Ligand SMILES: NC(=O)c1ccc[n+]([C@@H]2O[C@H](COP(=O)([O-])OP(=O)(O)OC[C@H]3O[C@@H](n4cnc5c(N)ncnc54)[C@H](O)[C@@H]3O)[C@@H](O)[C@H]2O)c1
């Protein structure tokens with residue numbers, strides 16, 4: 727169940743980008759880390775709906791280390807339907823730290839059109855084995871039939887039919903005490919949040935040493951945006967960029 731040890735130099739590298747509890751106490755808003763893995767040509771999968779491994783083991787472990795440090799892990803419906811992800815945390819501090827469910831973040835799934843089923847998903851089996859938590863599913867309307875063990879967070883759609891990030895974060899904080907959220911994608915969610923320095927506190931991007939080609943799902947926000955507090959870590963195959971979104975226009 728557990729995963730490799732993290733590269734020791736990744737721990738100080740990530741330190742200042744991890745959730746900041748003082749900031750959360752001051753702002754009363756969850757700390758948001760936007761994180762994903764991309765190819766050199768800025769693709770996050772080979773094509774829509776295709777689960778694609780980009781990270782090698784060093785950076786995959788880093789993802790689990792990040793999961794360990796967050797209360798919630800959020801993805802869009804495109805990702806949950808394409809990847810059937812586990813979203814649990816397999817990293818642990820030492821041999822005594824083996825409560826994998828407690829160490830795992832709560833999965834938060836943006837599934838406003840209620841297309842995904844928890845039952846029989848990988849998340850469901852991990853939850854049943856006490857190796858992961860059950861999800862919060864974000865919907866526009868209360869479902870007629872509710873799945874067992876799923877918490878539904880009803881948020882009405884805004885003018886553009888999208889969920890308002892600020893309202894969503896506030897509700898997750900107030901209702902479920904979620905003080906830090908790691909957003910793992912996919913492209914729709916990432917492209918939207920790359921333009922939201924008011925929402926995103928840290929950005930952590932793995933760049934894998936691969937090209938996925940022009941048919942791949944691309945990460946590229948609608949308009950230019952710049953970064954601040956940029957730092958780089960170089961591994962055997964991948965690099966990691968940690969940064970913050972700048973509120974200044976290019
Ligand atoms: N490499 C990586 O790090 C990584 C990470 C995640 C996903 N992926 C890949 O990305 C692809 C999926 O990306 P995608 O863009 O299709 O899907 P996505 O996961 O971004 O989900 C998009 C859907 O989520 C919902 N949604 C998102 N934001 C919303 C909002 N504000 N309000 C209401 N609903 C909202 C909508 O239903 C929308 O259609 C898959 O191929 C997956 O394998 C890669």
Ligand SMILES: Nc1nc(=O)c(N)c(NC[C@H](O)[C@H](O)[C@H](O)COP(=O)(O)O)[nH]1
Pocket residue numbers: 762763777778779780781785786789801805809810811812813814910911932
């Ligand atoms: N860091 C990272 N490297 C990758 O190569 C890759 N494809 C993803 N993709 C993120 C997406 O959210 C996936 O669905 C979950 O990373 C799957 O998570 P599990 O391993 O099943 O827990 N993330």
